[in-house]
Amino acid sequence: MKLTYGVHRALQQYADRQAIASGTRQTSFRQLASRVSRLAAVLQDLGVQHEARVALLASNSDRYLEYYLATWWAGAVANPVNTRWSPAEIAYSLNDSGTELLIVDEGHCHLLPAIHGHITGAHLRVAFFDDGSCPPDLFDLEALLGSAAPISDADRQDGDLAVIFYTGGTTGAPKGVMLTHGNLWASAMSRYATVPAVPGAKAIHVAPFFHVAGAGRLISHYLAGGSALAVPAFRPPQVIEAIARHGISEIVLVPSMLQLLLSDSSFDSEKLSSLRRIFYGGSPIGEALLDSALQLLPKVELIQSYGMTETSPLITMNPHDNHVGEGRKTGRHRSAGRAVLGVDLRIVDSQGHVAAVGTSGEIVVRGANVMQGYWGLPEQTSHALRHGWLHTGDVGYLDADGYLFVQDRLKDMIITGGENVYSAEVENVILQHPAVESCAVIGLPDVVWGERVHAAIVVKPGHEASQEEIQAFCRQHIAGYKCPKTVSAVPLLPMSNVGKVLKASLREAHLRAESNRGPQERAS
């Protein structure tokens, strides 16, 4: 089903319900339909044709939903930009996807000169979409929208490309994950067939809309006729105030955000009394955090989701039942839950054979939610989708009731605060530092971030390199969340006999050293 379906359905069934709010502005579905059908006209007037890529570099707001819907209404493909990336990384995704139109909000205009320096194509046009005044050299979408006549929906089909989400790549360069209308639709339907939508639900969206987690939730919530509140950044006091003011019933978080929310000095159970469901993902929830959440928010259900960009994103869900009482006693709160209805999940060994219950192997997935592939990377696509199954790169096992326990990642990747960081990308940057002989980037357990990026470096003889210097060097090249939070100098890296760094040994050695020192020394 096309993702604009929700607009047509809303006009027929609940046109005057609130679709989305942002700051003090509220937009009904009727207003949303009007703006989307006119914004689509503006996009086409700016030369956007079917299948053209349209990027948005912006914080969460009501306009983000309008951007997605208008892009699809015009028959085009959305390329939402990670705002945490460096200008070079942003330009890479624009160049690689052949984006023709880049839309920016006021808060990101200052990045344009630096981005332009890396743009290789001649055709990139830039438009401004925000409340403030438009810089003179940009197209002003609000102004154009005001005088545009609505156009008909391009009526995209299941197999048509809807979004390219750029994620870090195992070999360094980011990869564009191609998701169709049918992929994102299937994931939304799997979600609701597994954990039903609550009529009248009001969701606050703090997860960024440029990520599949935030976007997938935004899209599925809008499709089911829910009301949304978009907030530009995750700041606990503002989030708590917004929940209270808007009577929010649902929130999507990574555990590190939940930790920050519950431990914030402005936290007040009363203010969160409208909250009924916390959807969290990125990692299972720690025992202490779970205890706090259950104690501080006794009316709230905790629901875990496990997934990835390549699966639009849902693979499994773990309902609240497993977080309390008998469910918790069985340890199922430490699992990622079970495959949602519509997703086919297996654990396979290195030969591709199905692993027995309780036996670890790679998690592979099949279903209408699985991506079409990586943009422009047919070899990496066929490798990821070999034998008709998406190979997630995650290692886990299933228990006898189909509960998935995720144990490790085959890909050399760190998940920190919900963001994927590929070690290779960070290592490539650090190796450019003149004082570094060799290095290895690993993830170490972290109470707040789930994992933190750690770099072990071997310094060249006669050189010096402090943690601060390596961090500052990284920040010049890559997004802040990818930069190592800690750096250690080591005399040499543990190597296999084929010259590959033994990261598991390295990680163990660091964990042993840290546990000897105690946590207070580690916190930096």
Added chain:
Amino acid sequence: MKLTYGVHRALQQYADRQAIASGTRQTSFRQLASRVSRLAAVLQDLGVQHEARVALLASNSDRYLEYYLATWWAGAVANPVNTRWSPAEIAYSLNDSGTELLIVDEGHCHLLPAIHGHITGAHLRVAFFDDGSCPPDLFDLEALLGSAAPISDADRQDGDLAVIFYTGGTTGAPKGVMLTHGNLWASAMSRYATVPAVPGAKAIHVAPFFHVAGAGRLISHYLAGGSALAVPAFRPPQVIEAIARHGISEIVLVPSMLQLLLSDSSFDSEKLSSLRRIFYGGSPIGEALLDSALQLLPKVELIQSYGMTETSPLITMNPHDNHVGEGRKTGRHRSAGRAVLGVDLRIVDSQGHVAAVGTSGEIVVRGANVMQGYWGLPEQTSHALRHGWLHTGDVGYLDADGYLFVQDRLKDMIITGGENVYSAEVENVILQHPAVESCAVIGLPDVVWGERVHAAIVVKPGHEASQEEIQAFCRQHIAGYKCPKTVSAVPLLPMSNVGKVLKASLREAHLRAESNRGPQERAS
């Protein structure tokens, strides 16, 4: 998604849960998987290849689910046979679909000689699938299954044909509605995204599995991991006993069945205390019946579904809220509800333009649930699916909140007790009677059946034809439910100036005459 997905999912997540019960026999999902994978092997051994049509002529039982799943597991297409049809009608559907294997249960073996008399192809093989002893000239599926080794699932895809459901045709001959795995899957997902599945639900299936209404419910219930009880026929005392004995929580009915259930002398609210949901369809519920149901079964939710074979079958659902309190005051219990999530619904005028709110027109539908077409009838298919929308042939309007009110049928069709009867088919039979000059078959309102088939006939000069004689004549040619329940002799039929019978006028004249006589005289 392939419809066998539910078997794989069950093996992973809830293998030992009851899948289906029939009589005193209970089958777990693990046993179901074992039987299905071996029955599929037997079908292939009997020559059934991918895309081959496999028919079943049987009453509801656990074997019906096994038949559907094994047919798909083997890569073939199910052609479930309407047991109410005459041997000639059954043979028509077998001939038309090119069915290669006909499976029968014990209760329908006696029809085989008469069916064989009408079979035109040389390749029909017949197999027996039941508890009793197999007739000597048939393949014994239970015996073969006992010694078969399981095969792998054929892994059908969304676009692969799953079922051909034969329904009455507007021009007389039945038409085979082609539904794919993706069609039936989409309808199940739309159902659950609109009215969530209840974990642990136990459904009793009294609607025949050869109809899309019964089959769609069976399939969606199994996909979500529900437990089913199959009963061979709708007999109120047995249904009431079965609900009590098995602790049934859900039932699907047409209003006429609900009426029979509530007014049965064996009715006892206590015995139905496990019942939580009544799904009904075929027509809205009458005020008196609704009052009885709410009073006699106060813990039960009433949920209406509107749909048809061509839409796999769901188009709209009307939740319980609209049957009570404020919902009922607004009159929404007389609507068919609103489009389910995933179905695109419009009202169009005769030029195909969208009708305004409150304006009547033809109901047209689009979505992944819409059939591929009519088997072997490309012209009727393109006509039904013109401009990309399924033209339902039903007339209705939408209110401002998207509630659909079904008013009439463009097709000359009667729905009696949930069965579609095309007037032309019945008229073609009656016209063969030597005493009949001309005739018109119409539907008249009926408390029990929703509509009843009525024939108005003009008798040839010098001839006579009683109601009983016309009924007996019809029963020789067509299914009992298609035969007129009442027959009236009229001096002439009201005709338009192009020689078409004015059925609306005829219906009005009959209703006027009946209301003058009073209902007690009408009941025959």
